[in-house]
Amino acid sequence: ISVREEDEENSSRGRDDVMYVERCRQHRWRCAEVTFTCSDVALCQRWVSSIREQLVTITSRPKHLLVYINPYGGKRQGKRIYEQKVAPLFAQAGISTDVIVTEYANHARDHLRTEAELKNFDGVVCVGGDGMFSEIIHGLIWRTQIDDGVDTNCPDETLLPCSLRIGIIPAGSTDCICFATVGTNDPVTSALHIIVGDSQPIDVCSVHHNNTFLRYSVSLLGYGFYGDVLTDSERKRWMGPARYDFSGVKMFLTHHYYEGTVSYLPARGIVGTPRDATRCRSGLAAERERGQICLFVSENDSEWRTVRGKFLAINAASMSCACPRSPKGLSPAAHLANGTTDLILVRKCSRFDFLRHLLRHTSKDDQFDLTFVEVHRVRRFRFTPRHCQSDSDLELDLQESSKRQIFSQICRDHPACGCTPTYSSWNCDGEILTHTAIDVRVHCQLIKLFARGIEEPAVFEDVANPCAI
Ligand SMILES: CCCCCCCCCCCCC/C=C/[C@@H](O)[C@H](COP(=O)(O)O)NC(C)=O
Ligand SMILES: Nc1ncnc2c1ncn2[C@@H]1O[C@H](COP(=O)(O)OP(=O)(O)O)[C@@H](O)[C@H]1O
Ligand SMILES: [Ca+2]
Secondary structure (H helix, E strand, C coil): CEEEEECCCCCCCEEEEEEEEEECHHHCEEEEEEEEEECCHHHHHHHHHHHHHHHHHCCCCCCEEEEEECCCCCCCCHHHHHHHHHHHHHHHCCCEEEEEECCCCCHHHHHHHHHCCHHHCCEEEEEECHHHHHHHHHHHHHHHHHCCCCCCCCCCCCCCCCCCEEEEEECCCCCHHHHHHHCCCCHHHHHHHHHCCCCEEEEEEEEEECCEEEEEECCEEEEEHHHHHHHHHHCCHHHHHHHHHHHHHHHHHHCCCEEEEEEEEECCCCCCCCCCCCCCECCHHHHHHHHHCCCCCCCCHHHCEEEEEEEEEEEEECCCCCECCECCCCCCCCCCCCCCEEEEEEECCCHHHHHHHHHHCCCCCCCCCCCCEEEEEEEEEEEEECCCCCHHHHHCCHHHHHHHHHHHHHHHHCHHHCCCCCCCCEEECCEECCCCCEEEEEEEEEEEECCCCECCHHHCCCCCCCCCC
16 A cells, blocks of 8 residues: 655664555455565665555555545445544545535536546546435536537447546445446455555446436346335435335235336346356456457347336346345346346236245345346346326337337326326336336446456455454
């Protein structure tokens, strides 16, 4: 991390402290220190300057960072976490920072979009939860495309990757994006990954409705159960992170299902399947795998597949979505940067069966090994909810969905027609989407994080002296 020369008063001995990263249990990193002393002061100074010279040559390390703090997310501790745990480490590593504490929702997004002098920085740091991270990527992606004249309303446009890396200091409620890319939700570990200049590319889904851009997503796009949990929990923000448990139990008991049509383009190439036992892990194998992806040939309409039915949940997991509540995640074998998302369809079933599925998010059992659950690795998908129209009208495709929106509005206004249109909402990385009919496309490795993916336990579990935490 850094080296510091210590003055030993009244002593002819030289002394310097070297700060370094020590791996601890459960993917946590800590800053450790070792002191070198030497009777030859000049030699000691040479050690210091030599270590400094070596540190300077590591060009992947950031020197200037733009930091956004959400003081409102999670337990409202974002500012304290940054000031007490992260800022001192950045200072020690010689990193300069511009810090912005947001004053309202979308402050960070709009600042990145229009004001920030991005050329002055080597990276952006996000202190907050998944919602705050979402603001950062929306600002950065938008800025990158606008600088290049890309039409973001067109779902088929190839988006330009963002050059600035993003670091996440977890200070939200679920912090799934941090957990699934670092392996733990710990501010110090995240700060150290930033300091050593790690880099992890991440796929980003674009979400459109009728050729209009809605949002980007990197973790979960969930309709039905997770959409309803989010909508219900936003009204209970005063509870803090516990609101998700409360709404989770409530929505489980409510047991709403939703009718609709899902169509998808299956992934091709060397991308594995959602049910293989592989995990997205950092290291050589992962590097090799990264080289082989994103080589998909152009889409062929005949490959689209369609599934129609009644669903308790439709989840697209672009990464594992692991978090402390679900340490393996919604799709344990999902990859961070292979240009695909894992589409999980949970059909209408009994409460008991749905509970079995949900509980498998928290256990070792295969959550997809149930008759009412199917999972597909896809590069694109669409969803259209069923509205109160005759069955033949259900064949409508996306182009006609605006017409259907009008029909559904009529039905909502006139419940006497006998139908009970039930819509859920999409949970898009923890933010609620306003449209139900959506067109989702995965953009391979559009952004980069200051992270390295999850390391294999073998790398550090045999460390002789795991630090006490
Ligand atoms: C009735 C028993 C239920 C047990 C199910 C346990 C599974 C929990 C799986 C959590 C899913 C994680 C997906 C992450 C989503 C986040 O982006 C989002 C927002 O995170 P944020 O609050 O902004 O950090 N959080 C939620 C709960 O929707
Ligand atoms: N200063 C602020 N005041 C109010 N809301 C904010 C502020 N800054 C960001 N937000 C919004 O707060 C919401 C929740 O933030 P997030 O970081 O996701 O925390 P949590 O994990 O608790 O949901 C996001 O929608 C984000 O856009
Ligand atoms: Ca949130």
